[in-house]
Amino acid sequence: MTDRTDCSELDRHRELNTDETAVRKLRDLVTEARVEFVHCQAVTLTGRVVGKVVPAAHLTRTIETGVRAHRAILADMRTDVNGTLLGGGCEAREYTAMPDLDTFAVLPWDTRAGRFFCRLYEPAHLPDGVGGGPLATDVRGNLRRRHTAFTARTGLELRSGCEPEASWSGPHLDAARPPISPIHHIDSMDAFRPVYQRLITYGQALGLDMIEANHEGDPGQLEPNCMFDRADRTADNVIVHRQICRQVARELGLTVNFMPKPADHHTGNSCQHNLSLWRDGTNVLADPGARGLRLSEIGRHALGGILTHAAAATAVLGPTVNSYKRFVQPSPFTPSRADWGRDDRTCAVRLPDGDRLEVRIPDAMVNPYLSHAVLLAAIEDGLKNRIDPGPARGTSDPRRDTRFPELPTTLDEALRAFTADPVITGGLGSEISELFRAIKADEWTRFCRAVTDWEQTAYADQGC
Known part of the structure; x- marks a missing residue:
């Protein structure tokens, strides 16, 4: 891992997820359990679980780059009584969901599937210190911080x-x-x-x-x-x-x-x-x-x-x-x-x-x-x-x-x-x-x- 002081929180999370020892341990676990699909999940403001399913063949790529989604999902894609999409509107930026490797588990009701909890970040390309910062509406990341x-x-x-x-x-x-x-x-x-x-x-x-x-x-x-x-x-x-x-x-x-x-x-x-x-x-x-x-x-x-x-x-x-x-x-x-x-x-x-x-x-x-x-x-x-x-x-x-x-x-x-x-x-x-x-x-x-x-x-x- 680097000690650069200018790297973002997203950069630091990616460095954790590319640690050779941690990645090798995770891949061995996935291989041994014969996991084929991995859920990358986050939690909305109302407590719903949302995310994406990734084939295990792309596990290394997923834990390094994360997955993306529209931030209005964190408001359950709700529109108010006037038809306005809550949580940022239709033009809102996506967030990046980064798996926390220590949360990986194999689903006991279908051992072909595993899951991560994720923390959420602003897109890396944004300027002025915003890019790669923690997503303010990430309820799980907020509690942890x-x-x-x-x-x-x-x-x-x-x-x-x-x-x-x-x-x-x-x-x-x-x-x-x-x-x-x-x-x-x-x-x-x-x-x-x-x-x-x-x-x-x-x-x-x-x-x-x-x-x-x-x-x-x-x-x-x-x-x-x-x-x-x-x-x-x-x-x-x-x-x-x-x-x-x-x-x-x-x-x-x-x-x-x-x-x-x-x-x-x-x-x-x-x-x-x-x-x-x-x-x-x-x-x-x-x-x-x-x-x-x-x-x-x-x-x-x-x-x-x-x-x-x-x-x-x-x-x-x-x-x-x-x-x-x-x-x-x-x-x-x-x-x-x-x-x-x-x-x-x-x-x-x-x-x-x-x-x-x-x-x-x-x-x-x-x-x-x-x-x-x-x-x-x-x-x-x-x-x-x-x-x-x-x-x-x-x-x-x-x-x-x-x-x-x-x-x-x-x-x-x-x-x-x-x-x-x-x-x-x-x-x-x-x-x-x-x-x-x-x-x-x-x-x-x-x-x-x-x-x-x-x-x-x-x-x-x-x-x-």
Whole structure:
């Protein structure tokens, strides 16, 4: 590798991907596994996986030069209600997607295929220092860069474990709500034995450290979990898990649904984020001198930052119109305000152990790269300004009811809070923040224009 100071980030990535030892190791792996096709994949702002498939015969060329695509793909090629293509317009430049070699894996359901996660860059030919720079709307690259910068400033590493829920249905599966909750019920779980066995097996084959799985409280609602990891790797793992779910659903002729509120009588699908901060291999959230559920000073300030910015972060943590059907339901397990408690599942943030914070706001449609980026920004603000989280829920201190705001109850309300908070928008960067808001504001407008079944039922026979 060269030590030129004028080379771009794209140049540096290409140098990594042309390292002889790394390339030889990768080619040996591809040859041994008899891989014929390679997916080069990226993730859009809404969490969709996009990319190209490359014949393995062109692997060396692909990892050196990358693949290109129109940047509006990162906005799902959506047009707003006025017909404008979001994400740069039709004339927008392509980006270059460069595979991260350490993310290569063979797909266990078809070992002729493998995949890379990619980071995205501006075209090399652009002038004035832009060419070859990181693409600002690359959600995966953004989290990686911001976590690296956070560690450089604080000496801390954010680790996370997510709890992704999904609703499964299909032939011969009774989706009716039983008279007794199916949560953690083994017989309810065994009705989905082929599902959870394949989820765990495929997850392990793709490098996920699967640790447990259970049936949740809604019909057909499963939650398989893997071990916590550095935040950017956990975000990758969430995306991999969703891809596995889609594959298992295809194989078994089932439907998997990540909607936060798939039906009126459902509590809904969440994706709690369990966060901890590490320095030199030690979890610094825990107070080593305290007994019971007690946070260190760093932990309290991190919690204070999360609560301070929870309302603004909700647009990212609950990113769909449907997300807020989950928040406004009369369920004790879904938070309604920014508060915290010790092993209290009614709160926005739960302290189940002394060494982790369970953020309970995120739902199953969350983009994990965006969610971890805004939580990282909130945590750093809490550390920087030494924000006191106040007393836990369940105490007699009256500050608990007024210290932090209620959570938004509609996507429109959440977007207004998001736009007004420079810490949260700053955690994503201006380009991602503006494009995210444009996509979601358009989604809200389309919802407001739609005539729903509820409206037909409520109003069709009214008027005289």
